[in-house]
Amino acid sequence: MECPLDNTAAAAYTNYLRNPKGQRDFIAAYATGVMVQRELKEEELIWIVEQSLKTPYYIAANLFCSGLFSDYRVEAADSSESLPTLFVVDENWAGVATTSLRKLAHKASVELLGRHLMFWEYSEKFNGMV
Template sequence: MGKGSFFETEPGVELYYEDHGDGPPIVFVPGWTFTTEVFQHQFAHFSKHHRVVSFDPRSQGRSTLVLTGNDYTTQSADLCRLIDHLGLQDPVLVGWSAASLTVWGVVRNRGTAPLRGIVTIDMPPAPLTGCGEDWTEFDMPGAMAFYQALMTPKGHRDIVTWYAREIMVQRDLTEAELDWIVSQSTSTPCWAAAAYCAAEWFSDFLPEAKAVDQALPGLFVVADSSADKALPYLQRHLPNTGVELLGGHFMFWEHPDQFNAVLDAFIARLA
């Protein structure tokens, strides 16, 4: 990935973004507290034949740290403005984890017509329903423990270390890899990370996911560990949207060749 640029999404709030390659546009949106750097393997692969864009959401990475707007409704509006700023026509949106809510938020803001397709990575459209039959990110006790850990910088480091080892990646991480993952997340202050967490868990984008299911080519890439709950949930609510099972929560980084092949195949069906 090369040198990025900055875009002022509103007065005093700049978003850092990367924009490489030429061709039909793909926009990759990093999840909770992470940055464009997580998509290094996707930039290298897809920018050969596509215009590939990603950005650091507000309060994440190199973008402006702010006290307000650390939620996925605002992040969706920021993404819409970036799409307009770059003049992207009919993009494919790819949201990882909580950023799946961001791409469904684009549908809430603008409908499905301006988009070519949507790919969401390992995130249900209503992340915390309280219903045991649903595919959710956590159960309520797990969500409470995760949120409480974010009250201090040390707690933030510790919970992301656990999450990286137990949820994100299936193999043993080297110390350098673990340090990089933790530093990615903790570049967002713990109070902003907590605000994003609360916004995520109290979101419900199932109506937007259903709109995509009816009107657009869509794909869920789901971690193997989520399959038991995700597959019946998706069949019940979103039967027209494709599903692929692959690896852990960070599968596009851990298994880039397999993930890129899945996304290549999805994009080929859009032609």
């Protein structure tokens, strides 16, 4: 079986996120390849997968697509003008995200930390930022 992370978003949706087994395979690959910086212990991976599977595959697929196709640039710009705004960005996206956010929401603070599950992997540091 090919790795879900080697596909386009459309292939991930079509091939993995439209059935329970595919959802499980995608989450396991995503958790180990994208979500955390360190190597997960087996029990941590099981926990992450089981937590993720509490969302039925057909809802997870719609959330995945919603995240891909949503555009909140106006809200991001507006929020930085009207209230204190903090973006905590995955270190892998540091260059692109920091440059974009500085232009778009120039009054916002931008911090870099970990990967997708930064709030879990680095909870004390994350909570300190927030």
